[in-house]
Amino acid sequence: MRDYGNSSQLYQAGPEHALFAFSVLDAFLNNDDHDEVPGFENVNTALFVTWNMNHRLRGCIGTLEPRMLHKALKDYALTSAVRDSRFSPIRLKDLPHLECKVSLLSCFENAANWEDWQVGKHGIIIEFVDPQLNCVRTATFLPDVPPEQGWDVVQTIDALIRKSGCESRPNAALRNSLQVVRYQVF
Incomplete structure (x- = not known):
């Protein structure tokens, strides 16, 4: 990443x-x-x-x-x-x-895994290889997006996967393949 x-x-x-x-x-x-x-x-x-x-x-x-x-x-x-x-x-x-x-x-920092961030505190960037097209996908949400949408960590990650253009259904294997960078807005 x-x-x-x-x-x-x-x-x-x-x-x-x-x-x-x-x-x-x-x-x-x-x-x-x-x-x-x-x-x-x-x-x-x-x-x-x-x-x-x-x-x-x-x-x-x-x-x-x-x-x-x-x-x-x-x-x-x-x-x-x-x-x-x-x-x-x-x-x-x-x-x-x-x-x-x-x-x-x-405060950009690599997250330990896809769950290593807090809704409302961190913005996140995901990067992964699309399992269908074998291309790199990325997407980001600012920290205020998940709480505005009423999303938890899983819902936010799944929305980011869709936002990236990936047509694969989000699942545990896809989530575990993500590289995540978290950041903050002050």
Whole structure:
């Protein structure tokens, strides 16, 4: 499995990160240049940007690879808003109804097995060889996804297997073949 690092630096997203994402999206939707300099530190971190409208997911894309925050947040604010293939692009009229959450990912570590993580505390990345197609599959959920869905550890792992594109039915053998990396969002 790829090494995601073991960042000892803990970064916490605050309202200023979400406000910056909103300003980037607003400028884009209004065909304006966005030249605002963020008022937060330009750290090297993995991140995800999540957009919700009326408390329902409207877009969520990020990167597990650490990137410089100023540019990465600008890029992923737009990518998650207008290029998440699960949704139609966010429009200008949607802005008043949107909520934004920025997640800065830290503390990546290999789990001992597929059960070695806690719902609500850890985000997880799975990697495995698809038993039907013999190709490598990966998928991730941020820490807040399982509790929002009411999932336990097994349900979360099975949902990740399906999210990866694997068409095999999740079972004990498939779960035991998983490599799992856990991480946290502060």
